[in-house]
Amino acid sequence: MNIERRSTGSRRASAALVSRAERLCHDQNLRFTPMRRRVLAELAASPEPLTAYDLADRVREEKRVAPVTVYRALEFLLDAKLIHRIVIRNAYTACDHAPHHDATPVFLVCTRCGTVEEVPSEAFQRDLSETIAEAGFRPKSRVFEIEGECAKCHAAP
Amino acid sequence: MNIERRSTGSRRASAALVSRAERLCHDQNLRFTPMRRRVLAELAASPEPLTAYDLADRVREEKRVAPVTVYRALEFLLDAKLIHRIVIRNAYTACDHAPHHDATPVFLVCTRCGTVEEVPSEAFQRDLSETIAEAGFRPKSRVFEIEGECAKCHAAP
DNA sequence: AGATAAAATGATATAACATAACAGTCAACG
DNA sequence: CGTTGACTGTTATGTTATATCATTTTATCT
Ligand SMILES: [Zn+2]
Ligand SMILES: [Zn+2]
Ligand SMILES: [Zn+2]
Ligand SMILES: [Zn+2]
Numbered sequence: 294m295n296i297e298r299r300s301t302g303s304r305r306a307s308a309a310l311v312s313r314a315e316r317l318c319h320d321q322n323l324r325f326t327p328m329r330r331r332v333l334a335e336l337a338a339s340p341e342p343l344t345a346y347d348l349a350d351r352v353r354e355e356k357r358v359a360p361v362t363v364y365r366a367l368e369f370l371l372d373a374k375l376i377h378r379i380v381i382r383n384a385y386t387a388c389d390h391a392p393h394h395d396a397t398p399v400f401l402v403c404t405r406c407g408t409v410e411e412v413p414s415e416a417f418q419r420d421l422s423e424t425i426a427e428a429g430f431r432p433k434s435r436v437f438e439i440e441g442e443c444a445k446c447h448a449a450p
Numbered sequence: 451m452n453i454e455r456r457s458t459g460s461r462r463a464s465a466a467l468v469s470r471a472e473r474l475c476h477d478q479n480l481r482f483t484p485m486r487r488r489v490l491a492e493l494a495a496s497p498e499p500l501t502a503y504d505l506a507d508r509v510r511e512e513k514r515v516a517p518v519t520v521y522r523a524l525e526f527l528l529d530a531k532l533i534h535r536i537v538i539r540n541a542y543t544a545c546d547h548a549p550h551h552d553a554t555p556v557f558l559v560c561t562r563c564g565t566v567e568e569v570p571s572e573a574f575q576r577d578l579s580e581t582i583a584e585a586g587f588r589p590k591s592r593v594f595e596i597e598g599e600c601a602k603c604h605a606a607p
Numbered sequence: 608a609g610a611t612a613a614a615a616t617g618a619t620a621t622a623a624c625a626t627a628a629c630a631g632t633c634a635a636c637g
Numbered sequence: 638c639g640t641t642g643a644c645t646g647t648t649a650t651g652t653t654a655t656a657t658c659a660t661t662t663t664a665t666c667t
Contacts, residue, residue: 324614324615324663326615326616326662328615328616344652344653345653345654346652346653357617358616358617359616359617359618359619360653360654361616361617361618361619361654361655361656362615362616362617364653364654364655365615365616369615380537380538380593380595381537381593383652383653383654399578399582401582401585401587401589403587404590410585410587412581412582412585414578416577416581417574417577417578417581420573420574420577421556421571421574424569424573424574425556425558425569425596428558428567428569428601429600429601429604429605430558430560430567430596430598430599430600430601431598431599431604432558432596432597432598433561433597433598433599434596434597434598435594435595435596435597436537436538436593436594436595436596437592437593437594438537438592438593439582439587439589439591439592439593440589440590440591440592441587441588441589441590441591442587442588442590443586443587444585444586444587447586447588448586481634481643481644483643483644483645485644485645501623501624502624502625503623503624514646515645515646516645516646516647516648517624517625518625518626518627518645518646518647518648519644519645519646521624521625521626522644522645540623540624540625540653
């Protein structure tokens with residue numbers, strides 16, 4: 294099974310990701326405001342997930358902003374499926390899969406460098422879904438997050 | 451968080467779980483102190499996961515206790531694999547699988563009644579592990595949590 | 608354009624979850 | 638005994654997230 298990798302290392306992708314988001318919002322009649330753009334750009338430029346307070350600090354360098362404003366932007370971006378929340382980090386990361394796959398991805402979170410890789414999970418979820426269906430459980434949302442050491446860090450000294 | 455009445459059944463199960471924990475700690479030369487016993491008993495008696503502050507409130511009814519004391523008990527119980535942390539709830543739940551399975555379980559968290567069901571995930575993890583290994587990622591810990599509606603709630607009006 | 612309704616943001620406060628730092632207590636062991 | 642190490646108490650603070658209401662911006666309709 295092959296794996297799509299998030300190019301977390303490349304900051305050049307940030308501009309592309311933001312303009313893609315802009316098109317996507319325009320097509321869906323969603324308002325891609327300066328604040329939302331700014332928050333997404335910061336996330337897209339960061340190799341690791343950022344907390345709401347991290348984001349507030351970064352945005353604040355050019356304009357005073359309260360955490361709640363960042364939370365509102367994050368909520369919009371989550372709804373638009375432009376970003377993900379990494380629950381085990383209480384942090385947020387841009388999604389560069391477009392259009393977004395349906396199944397909730399699995400996130401591989403490196404304990405050394407902090408990067409997050411997003412892995413599609415269709416195959417696993419098929420099996421899991423059967424088991425869950427047998428239990429009569431109706432899933433609405435899922436969190437699959439794995440902490441460990443990424444390939445790069447493992448190779449490093 | 452909300453307070454739910456405990457059934458006689460869960461109290462009985464709670465006692466069994468606590469004495470099992472007592473034996474387990476004795477065998478491993480771990481100190482099963484009154485505070486740890488008390489915290490585990492509260493978790494075992496609760497049909498849904500409890501936060502550290504929920505626990506502090508409950509223990510406080512008989513003895514003044516600070517949140518940090520509860521956190522210390524929780525840390526011990528987590529290390530001893532007697533409880534689990536439900537990350538999407540910032541809450542803790544007793545584990546009644548003894549001895550504990552090796553694979554990280556999948557937790558099914560009901561959005562209506564709040565109960566948590568723990569299901570083994572060997573098959574799921576086998577597939578997942580292969581894919582992850584291909585990416586060179588060395589997993590250390592995992593979170594698999596699914597929110598939805600449990601069978602009981604789905605049947606109810 | 609001007610009125611108006613809806614959406615977004617600003618500002619302040621507070622809730623909820625978690626850890627740091629240090630002092631006191633208690634049981635085990637030589 | 639007295640020392641040691643583990644546990645607990647106490648206070649303070651850090652971190653993440655939400656509530657509330659005022660103000661500004663944007664879209665929509667005369
Ligand atoms: Zn994605
Ligand atoms: Zn790494
Ligand atoms: Zn368990
Ligand atoms: Zn339910």
